[in-house]
Structure formats: structure tokens, C-alpha cells
Amino acid sequence: MRKVFGAIAVFLVLSALGVVAFLYSGMYPIGATTQHSGIIYRAVDTLVRQAVMESAKDISPPGNLEDPDLRRAGLILYRGWCLQCHGAPGVAPSPFATGMNPPPPPLVQTAREWQAKEVWWVIDNGIAMAGMPAFRFKLTDEEMWAITAFVASLPELSPAAYAAMVKEAEANPGFAARRGKGGGS
Amino acid sequence: MRGLKFAVPALAAMLVLPACQEEEEARSLEPPALVGADTERGKLALRLHGCTTCHVAPGVVGGNQRIGPTLVGFTSRRYVAGSLPNTPENAIHWIVSPQAITPDSAMPDMGVDYETARDIVAYLRSQTETEWGSGS
Numbered sequence: 001m002r003k004v005f006g007a008i009a010v011f012l013v014l015s016a017l018g019v020v021a022f023l024y025s026g027m028y029p030i031g032a033t034t035q036h037s038g039i040i041y042r043a044v045d046t047l048v049r050q051a052v053m054e055s056a057k058d059i060s061p062p063g064n065l066e067d068p069d070l071r072r073a074g075l076i077l078y079r080g081w082c083l084q085c086h087g088a089p090g091v092a093p094s095p096f097a098t099g100m101n102p103p104p105p106p107l108v109q110t111a112r113e114w115q116a117k118e119v120w121w122v123i124d125n126g127i128a129m130a131g132m133p134a135f136r137f138k139l140t141d142e143e144m145w146a147i148t149a150f151v152a153s154l155p156e157l158s159p160a161a162y163a164a165m166v167k168e169a170e171a172n173p174g175f176a177a178r179r180g181k182g183g184g185s
Numbered sequence: 186m187r188g189l190k191f192a193v194p195a196l197a198a199m200l201v202l203p204a205c206q207e208e209e210e211a212r213s214l215e216p217p218a219l220v221g222a223d224t225e226r227g228k229l230a231l232r233l234h235g236c237t238t239c240h241v242a243p244g245v246v247g248g249n250q251r252i253g254p255t256l257v258g259f260t261s262r263r264y265v266a267g268s269l270p271n272t273p274e275n276a277i278h279w280i281v282s283p284q285a286i287t288p289d290s291a292m293p294d295m296g297v298d299y300e301t302a303r304d305i306v307a308y309l310r311s312q313t314e315t316e317w318g319s320g321s
Contacts, residue, residue: 092295098234108252163289
């Protein structure tokens, strides 16, 4: 019995030393230019997806997310706070965004695969170590729901319909007006 | 036993030689527009220009992005974006300015310069994998 514990202790100490040696070795390819291996990619993807589903499970939308006024307000806010990174139908993200690793994806596919409450949770909390900021303290809950409502409508928006909606929303911004253009301005 | 000694190399040669020949042919058929293009740079640009946020691409780790068509097997596709014959020039043109070709396409102009687009096309055409497996 003593021997077994001894062996385990030696193993643990050696493992810890190995980890420390790796941290200090400078060998990890830390550049954003390096591609993750397939295994790491899938592991992180699963980790994020499962954590977001679990965290958002008790949230429910305060009202009707299909309300056109809410979506228009969400569009204005989206253009101020999200567009630079995620782009929009027919609109590229800012050049800096595509150099991020992971790169911010267009949200049209997310809108098809995620529930609205999960999108809301991610806006509120961000995603650690991924470059997705938390917007708590920057946007109110109501504003985050408006953005969520807009994101949920992305699968129905062609690039042309999006452009038309921008025109319309700028003429009639609703409650988003008091926010102006958001973070960038 | 004796026979086997010869059979193995002969068999290997039979398998390898045609492959070499094909490769040789492919290289001599390299389209003028792509001569001197840097395929490794093209592969990196597929990620750093955000292409893989919308497209699955050969040799690039990623999820199941289905916003644009998969770029696996692009070489054997007959038309670029369903409208232009799939020549290297047309593919480069599309990547540089998709909106000039199809206004309101869901693929935005991504700010790619001509040289980088050329490297991307050279990389895509160097990949023989198809959607159904390997081969070309």
C-alpha cells in the first residue's frame, strides 16, 4: 500500500513539473496565425455550446421577439455594437475581425442553430478566451433583447432586404435612438 | 520467395509511376494565371480573410459552416458561384469582387487583393480531395 501511494505521489510531482516546464518552454504556438488541431477545435466548440445551453436554460424572452419595432431598434444597435466583428447580410466585418482566432462568425447560421435566449446570454456574458466581449454594463437588458430579436430574424434577411431595413430603421430608430451609434463612436 | 522479391517493387512501381505521371501532367498544365502563386500563403489567407467563417475549405480545421458552398472539390466545379465558367481568372475575379459580379450576393467583398486571391485559387486547385472522398 505504502509503495502504491509513493508511486502515485512521484507521478503527480513529475506531471506537475512537466506542466511547469511546458509553460516556461516557450514552445506553444501562440500566434493567431496557427490553426488549432481538429481535436482541440471540436473540444472547444463542444465546451462553448454545452456551457451556453446550460447557462441560458432558465432565461425566457420578456416579450414577442418578432415585433418589427423591436427588430428595427435591434438593427440600429447591432450596427453600432456588433457589425464590426460579425458583419451582416452582404456586409463584410471590419478587416481586423477576420484576423482574430477564433474569427467572429456571421450570425445567420447561429440564428438557425441556437435559441434566442442563448444568443441573449452570450451578448450579456461574452465568451471567455474567444474575443467575444460581455456587453453587460454597456447595454441594458432591453437593448440586448432588441439585438437578439434582430439576430433571430437574420435567416429571413437577404442582403437586399437587409439594406432596405437599414434605410427604414434609420428613418425610424425607436428606442435605440438614445444610444446613438454604440461603442465605436 | 524469389518471385516475391521482384513482385513487391514491381507492384509498388506500378502504383507510384502513374501517380507521378499525373502529377507531372498537372504541373505542366498549370494555367498561366497561377504561375508563381504561393499555395501555402493562399491556405493561410483562407482563414485570415475570414473565408472559413462561411465556407468549409480543404485542409482547414473548422466546423460545418454552410453560409457559402463548400470549397472542397472546388476544382471540379464547372461554374464559379453558378454563373462564371470556372477558370482561374474568373475564380480570382470572384474572390476580389463578388459584389461586382453578383450584386446582393451573400458573399461580401472581403477586401482581398489580386495577388492574395491568386494564391487562394492556386491553393484550392492544388487540393484533389472532393466532397465524396479523394481523387480528382
